Amino acid sequence: MRYLVCIKQTPDTAELPKVKPEEAASGELSIQQVVNPWDEHAIEAALQMAENFGGLASVISVGGEKAIEALRSALAMGCKDATLVENADADAWGVAALLAGAVNHMGDVNVVVTGQMTVDGNSGMVPVAVARKLDWPVLTGVAKVLNVSEDAVEVERVVGQARHTVKVKPPVVLSVIKEIGEPRYPTFINIRKAARVKIPVLSADDLGVTVPPPVVHLSNFRKPPARDAHVQLFDGPADEAAGALIDALLAEKVL
Amino acid sequence: MKFLVFIETDSGAVVPSSWEALGKALSLSDDVEAVVIGENVGAVAEEAGSRGAKTVYLVEDASRSLFDLDLYVADVKAALETSAADAFLASHTGNGRDLAAAIGVDLGAGVIADALELWVDGDRLAGTRPVYSGNILVDVTVDGSPQIATLRPRAASPAEATGANANVVTLSPAAAESRVVVEKVERAETGEVSLTDASIIVSGGRGVAKDPELGFKLIRELADVLGAAVGASRAAVDAGFIEYKHQVGQTGKVVRPDLYIACGISGAVQHLAGMGSSKVIVAINKDPEAPIFSVANYGIVGDLFEIVPALKKAAEAKLSK
Numbered sequence A: 001m002r003y004l005v006c007i008k009q010t011p012d013t014a015e016l017p018k019v020k021p022e023e024a025a026s027g028e029l030s031i032q033q034v035v036n037p038w039d040e041h042a043i044e045a046a047l048q049m050a051e052n053f054g055g056l057a058s059v060i061s062v063g064g065e066k067a068i069e070a071l072r073s074a075l076a077m078g079c080k081d082a083t084l085v086e087n088a089d090a091d092a093w094g095v096a097a098l099l100a101g102a103v104n105h106m107g108d109v110n111v112v113v114t115g116q117m118t119v120d121g122n123s124g125m126v127p128v129a130v131a132r133k134l135d136w137p138v139l140t141g142v143a144k145v146l147n148v149s150e151d152a153v154e155v156e157r158v159v160g161q162a163r164h165t166v167k168v169k170p171p172v173v174l175s176v177i178k179e180i181g182e183p184r185y186p187t188f189i190n191i192r193k194a195a196r197v198k199i200p201v202l203s204a205d206d207l208g209v210t211v212p213p214p215v216v217h218l219s220n221f222r223k224p225p226a227r228d229a230h231v232q233l234f235d236g237p238a239d240e241a242a243g244a245l246i247d248a249l250l251a252e253k254v255l
Numbered sequence B: 001m002k003f004l005v006f007i008e009t010d011s012g013a014v015v016p017s018s019w020e021a022l023g024k025a026l027s028l029s030d031d032v033e034a035v036v037i038g039e040n041v042g043a044v045a046e047e048a049g050s051r052g053a054k055t056v057y058l059v060e061d062a063s064r065s066l067f068d069l070d071l072y073v074a075d076v077k078a079a080l081e082t083s084a085a086d087a088f089l090a091s092h093t094g095n096g097r098d099l100a101a102a103i104g105v106d107l108g109a110g111v112i113a114d115a116l117e118l119w120v121d122g123d124r125l126a127g128t129r130p131v132y133s134g135n136i137l138v139d140v141t142v143d144g145s146p147q148i149a150t151l152r153p154r155a156a157s158p159a160e161a162t163g164a165n166a167n168v169v170t171l172s173p174a175a176a177e178s179r180v181v182v183e184k185v186e187r188a189e190t191g192e193v194s195l196t197d198a199s200i201i202v203s204g205g206r207g208v209a210k211d212p213e214l215g216f217k218l219i220r221e222l223a224d225v226l227g228a229a230v231g232a233s234r235a236a237v238d239a240g241f242i243e244y245k246h247q248v249g250q251t252g253k254v255v256r257p258d259l260y261i262a263c264g265i266s267g268a269v270q271h272l273a274g275m276g277s278s279k280v281i282v283a284i285n286k287d288p289e290a291p292i293f294s295v296a297n298y299g300i301v302g303d304l305f306e307i308v309p310a311l312k313k314a315a316e317a318k319l320s321k
């Protein structure tokens, strides 16, 4: 079995509030970028599947030259090989076309593993788009992998308020959530090995993919209106403070 | 602009945020239709009509009892063809997101995903959505037909019942093969309020640590009195105080209730990424310097083990009046 994890390099979540509208518009950020946190869980999921059911985990990212750092983090966690695909001004469907193209190019991938969403783009639509481009089934909200074999992939997934146990025949795209497991720390040996790996950089042409022209157009990047920062505190004995707070909430008509 | 709105059902019951998508479409157009797919969902189709959808396309089949992407995509495409709608709208639930993504990518049409606001500009749909986890807003237009958008839950008022009679058009299930076998379904306890649909949320954080069981018991009791859902910080989830499905924030759920009561939560940016757009925020924290107070509208500095039960008592007394 070969698992291919799709990861994106995204801003460190602690620094997200510092992103300026101009930077969001140009995509050129001055802040620290790391592996998208949801994708760390995807890496963990692929490594667990490889350990528990056999096979190996590879990692791929569509992005700029700097995304190599994110790929090295994935190698340090235990992925066996990494590929960077140059981002050719692709929107979500374009990224999906490139990822699907890479899967076809590799030829032996059984399970594509993704995160639930990116902390910058936030759409959560890439996993389904990759699956549709490949004409593979897709399972989102995957919380637990029960079994993987040539014939069947069996998982538990969260669907709205319910939890479903489902089975599909691979190849399949799985989009995982945090419950799948805490991302492991890289080992010292793997960090050193990862630093030396030469990571191939492929273009759309190399993959034989024609990137569809963008169909989503963004404009007027701005900060959301600031919250009214003034906090009204209630003090005194607990009963009094609580009573005054409930009165204030009733007056606000939120109770 | 003619709209087709996806009314999501789950084992026969409507997913409430669907009515918000319908309400939003009705605020933009007087030509709004709906599509209802499921098993035993005739009543939901009737209700969609009575809430203002002119025509409701109904696909009923045992194979549709649970959402199945391959089958639902085929059914919605058939409904889109019959309706000749210019725009397709769904609530940005997990299933709504997957459905819109599949239809969009199949037809080469863009999606205005997770929109907070939508409007019509000539023959184009436009919207505003958050990116960078709510730290940036951006306006979005899309190419392609239909124009597709998903609306964030609680971003619009639900369509109200008008008493109109539904014009229900039954469509036969589209010819498509399911690729997923559902072996087991476990439901949440009945009566449990979903975080993303909740108008009030009471959340607990690491501040419950000295007695986590009691802390979340007190939080649940307050939530019950207020008809609220229970949320949590990641620290509380990671410490095993409460299940992951309650986590609010960057790697949990994004919520926007009218009222968010944070108990023993410091207010880290990753927590704010999930609840920062709540209408009114209340902080209960023993540390007056906690960052949560700089986004809160109201607060009490004190021990949550005293304050939360006092709030419950006060709410019981005042809400019964």
Ligand SMILES: Cc1cc2nc3c(=O)[nH]c(=O)nc-3n(C[C@H](O)[C@H](O)[C@H](O)COP(=O)(O)OP(=O)(O)OC[C@H]3O[C@@H](n4cnc5c(N)ncnc54)[C@H](O)[C@@H]3O)c2cc1C
Residues within 6 Å of the ligand: A013, A037, B204, B205, B206, B207, B208, B232, B233, B234, B235, B236, B247, B248, B249, B250, B251, B252, B253, B263, B264, B265, B266, B267, B268, B269, B270, B271, B274, B284, B285, B286, B287, B290, B302, B303, B304, B305
């Ligand atoms: C990639 C990434 C993703 C993350 N995703 C999320 C996420 O989705 N959701 C999330 O919440 N966090 C997330 N975090 C973690 C976040 O950075 C914080 O660590 C977390 O929110 C802290 O939780 P807390 O406020 O409960 O705990 P703390 O920061 O430890 O705060 C506890 C608070 O309780 C108060 N307190 C203590 N005892 C009492 C008492 N008896 N009565 C009243 N108050 C008391 C303290 O004064 C303190 O302010 C993420 C972090 C990273 C790096």
Ligand SMILES: Nc1ncnc2c1ncn2[C@@H]1O[C@H](COP(=O)(O)O)[C@@H](O)[C@H]1O
Residues within 6 Å of the ligand: A006, A007, A008, A036, A038, A039, A042, A060, A061, A062, A063, A092, A095, A099, A113, A114, A115, A116, A117, A118, A121, A122, A123, A124, A125, A126, A127
């Ligand atoms: N540029 C990219 N390169 C590789 N994987 C990506 C990229 N963008 C998104 N993904 C994957 O798709 C998931 C959902 O992202 P999104 O739909 O952009 O919110 C992420 O968690 C990744 O696993």
